[in-house]
Amino acid sequence: MTSDPTPVRPVEVDRTSPVPLYYQVATRLQELIESGEIGVGDRIENEVDLADRLGVSRPTTRRAIQYLVERGMLVRKRGVGTQVVHPKVRRPVELSSLYDDLIAGDQGPRTAVLSLAVVPADATVAAALNLVPGAEVTWIERLRYAGDEPLALMHNAIPLDVRDFKREELEVRGLYELLRRAGRVPRMATQVIGARNATLAEARMLGEKRGASLLTMTRTAWDDRGRALEYGSHLYRAARYSFELNLSAG
Amino acid sequence: MTSDPTPVRPVEVDRTSPVPLYYQVATRLQELIESGEIGVGDRIENEVDLADRLGVSRPTTRRAIQYLVERGMLVRKRGVGTQVVHPKVRRPVELSSLYDDLIAGDQGPRTAVLSLAVVPADATVAAALNLVPGAEVTWIERLRYAGDEPLALMHNAIPLDVRDFKREELEVRGLYELLRRAGRVPRMATQVIGARNATLAEARMLGEKRGASLLTMTRTAWDDRGRALEYGSHLYRAARYSFELNLSAG
DNA sequence: CACAAGACTTTGTCAGGACAAAGTATTGAC
DNA sequence: GTCAATACTTTGTCCTGACAAAGTCTTGTG
Structure with missing residues (x-):
């Protein structure tokens, strides 16, 4: 026995509204x-x-x-x-969730900018951003905290023409917000999630023991016109971080 | 100066075709x-x-x-x-890619079924599958190989009403294919990707050293009607596996 | 020359109608 | 009663037509 379809009760549309x-x-x-x-x-x-x-x-x-x-x-x-089939919207993985680490920089967790410099892109970065090897990029190293504890060590490379970054702005506003203000909105990204054991240096920065499991995430983001916007290579303390995805198949 | 739009040359549609x-x-x-x-x-x-x-x-x-x-x-x-903006289709993360580990079971990599039994669901499994604690589920433990080397240790819990599994079928066809044959097609899934250090037992099974970094992935999949289909808790050797995602923002 | 007003191009939204295809439920024949 | 043929319901595809909104380009004015 199939149940009768639930009628949608008092609904009116507002034709004067600009909302479609x-x-x-x-x-x-x-x-x-x-x-x-x-x-x-x-x-x-x-x-x-x-x-x-x-x-x-x-x-x-x-x-x-x-x-x-x-x-x-x-x-x-x-x-x-x-x-x-589901009472909540299951977003098919959004860039916004992907960028939550950057967005979040605007609000709660503190982010320290460890270094900010213009350097020649190494082979990996150049390939990811589709630049000629040796082309200069803005190289950013940041440490993200959750409360007092370090959470992630983040490295980003941004092509020079995208924007001129200032350290204070970056600490206050976050990378994503700065990109948006430059009119460079990410439209597409590929990311790879993996894991490996921490080196001694990494362990020290993140407050872990050497050999501790770290989540790695590398990402390249492109804008509207297919121009490379950002390359990121991040390390997360696996004990304190994980990626959550909601997927749907059409 | 904007370039002229490229005309799409000889294109004809076939109105007799059943393809829309x-x-x-x-x-x-x-x-x-x-x-x-x-x-x-x-x-x-x-x-x-x-x-x-x-x-x-x-x-x-x-x-x-x-x-x-x-x-x-x-x-x-x-x-x-x-x-x-992009010459290749960038799928917004598909369930099919999510299930590649299962699909792949049909072709190349070998998968050994270590155990297959009906057991009461523990608290975690029951919560994930939306079952009453203690309800019985089919519990599957498999070891996935890439060539001669172990790649992943996979655990799955499947509600009893979904299907009756046979060991040989599972080795030959893979889990995904069997679910599909039962008419239970996954439509939605949530997954969490993390990492941790291998225990001694895990290391032994996967041919790693104790403490080696492992990627963890847990997933719950639902079918058409929102019924829980599968819960999976998998361990991948981080040195040999990573997750790749393509995302787009509308 | 700078700048604003207007024309033009292109996508966005919306209507109403028609038929096809895939399920479901009913009916009829045996 | 069982099973196949038929009718019905519901979504899928496709059409024509119209106007709105957001850019871009041109034109004209100061």
């Missing part, structure tokens, strides 16, 4: 699902009826539903209907 | 970009003209372009046009 209709509908649906009014496993009203009742066209309704399907909240099946 | 038109167009565009006929930074023809020339409607063309935008190959700007 499909987005208004999607947001409303999302609220209903997150609040539990439409539970996991429930079917929602079919597109045609929903569109009618909201007073919008079917394409608009479809687009709203599609938006939530892509976010992993809903699943559609032809001939069957649209079902809630 | 928008997908045909997207595939054709993708080929042109991957082959380099349309280079990074080039603008492609505008939607309206493209649609005209292909003999399809603008919404269909838009959908094709949208598809490639979501994959990170193209970027659109209102009033400007659509530009190529």
Whole structure:
């Protein structure tokens, strides 16, 4: 016995608002699902009826539903209907979460800039940023703290044309924010997560014992036009840090 | 001086094909970009003209372009046009790549099933799979090899109602394939990647020294209807394995 | 020459309609 | 009763048409 689809109750769209209709509908649906009014496993009203009742066209309704399907909240099946599969938005791994270490620099955890200099790129950096070997880059070394304890040792290389960095700004605002202010917004990134044992020097900086397990993460980020923006090579204390990913398959 | 948009040359859509038109167009565009006929930074023809020339409607063309935008190959700007930002498809982290360790079991690397038994779920497993503590699950322990060398030690817990597993099948087909055959397709997953030093027992199984750095990955996967499908807790030799992710921000 | 107003280009949103395809439920024949 | 054919529901694809909004380029004014 299949349960009847839950009708979406009082919903009105605001046609004077600059917010697109499909987005208004999607947001409303999302609220209903997150609040539990439409539970996991429930079917929602079919597109045609929903569109009618909201007073919008079917394409608009479809687009709203599609938006939530892509976010992993809903699943559609032809001939069957649209079902809630998850009450929370499961983002398909966002750059924002990827950059949380940088964003977070704006708020809580303290970040110390250990060094900031213009140096010639070594082979690895040059390859990652698609530069000619020996081209100059801004090289940043930072130590991130969580409370009093060191958490991560972060190295970044940024092409010279991206921006001129100042130490104080970097400590206060964080790398990500500075890039954004320069109008260079990351659009794409590849990252590799691995692990290895700490060297003596690394262990000392991070307050670990030699040989302690460290998480390694290297990342290259590109902007809108495919220009390399940033190369990062970071070390995290494995005992105090892990990466969390939410994935969805369409 | 902006360069003229590259016209997409001989393209025809096949209306007798069961492949959707928008997908045909997207595939054709993708080929042109991957082959380099349309280079990074080039603008492609505008939607309206493209649609005209292909003999399809603008919404269909838009959908094709949208598809490639979501994959990170193209970027659109209102009033400007659509530009190529990356010549290869950068998938936003797929479940398929997430499951490569399982899929790969079908082909190259050998996987030995160390144990396969029905046991009561411990607290961690029960919580991850959303079961009552003590409920029975199929518990699988496997050792993955790359060539002659051990690569990973994998533990999985699968709710009993999902499927009845046989050792031989598991060795030959891999877990993922067996789940798929049971009609339980993973749609969503959360995973946590961390690291720690190997215990003596783990080191022995993996052919490492005690204290060697290991990558840890725990994952819970859900199917279509939000039912927990699989919990996995895996250990990888950090010296021989790393996770690669491609991310895009919309 | 500098700068603002306007024209133009291009993508973004939205409507309404039509038919196809994939499930589900019902009906009918044996 | 069982099973296959049929009807029905629901999403998937595709079309035409229209206007809005955000850039870019041109033009004209001071």
